[in-house]
Amino acid sequence: MAIPVGAKKPKAMTKKNLQYFEKRLLEERRRVQKELGHHDDLFGATPQSADGDLSSYSFHMADQGTDAMEREKAFLFASQEGRFLWHIDQALRRLYKSPETFGKCHSCGEEIAFERLDALPHARYCIKCKQKEEDAKK
Ligand SMILES: [Zn+2]
Numbered sequence: 001m002a003i004p005v006g007a008k009k010p011k012a013m014t015k016k017n018l019q020y021f022e023k024r025l026l027e028e029r030r031r032v033q034k035e036l037g038h039h040d041d042l043f044g045a046t047p048q049s050a051d052g053d054l055s056s057y058s059f060h061m062a063d064q065g066t067d068a069m070e071r072e073k074a075f076l077f078a079s080q081e082g083r084f085l086w087h088i089d090q091a092l093r094r095l096y097k098s099p100e101t102f103g104k105c106h107s108c109g110e111e112i113a114f115e116r117l118d119a120l121p122h123a124r125y126c127i128k129c130k131q132k133e134e135d136a137k138k
Contacts, residue, residue, distance in 0.1 A: 013103045024121040025092050032085045091122035105129055
């Protein structure tokens with residue numbers, strides 16, 4: 001799939017592209033859920049509260065001893081996957097509820113490059129804003 005070259009910036013993503021990313025997101029979702037060992041009915045229902053629980057748990061664990069670290073390590077892995085799943089759900093929600101905002105950067109409003117979205121369909125920021133965020137962390 002290619003972006004039409006030389007075309008003016010479209011106001012919203014085409015229906016075809018939205019369908020494509022819906023498929024990509026659902027694929028990613030299935031993959032992550034498989035890794036988590038969860039089925040749709042177990043984890044998909046409340047991704048938001050699950051994510052909240054996971055992060056508060058890992059914060060709580062942060063200052064504990066070394067044997068707790070092994071458990072934390074295992075837990076953080078699960079937490080990352082859980083968070084990833086949450087982001088995918090958020091992206092799907094955006095795609096269904098307000099397709100005109102899907103694929104647009106949450107920070108500057110520019111469209112996120114197709115290649116970036118293809119690799120990371122739940123991306124919320126364009127590569128420039130993401131880079132700025134990464135730099136700020138350093
Ligand atoms: Zn941006």
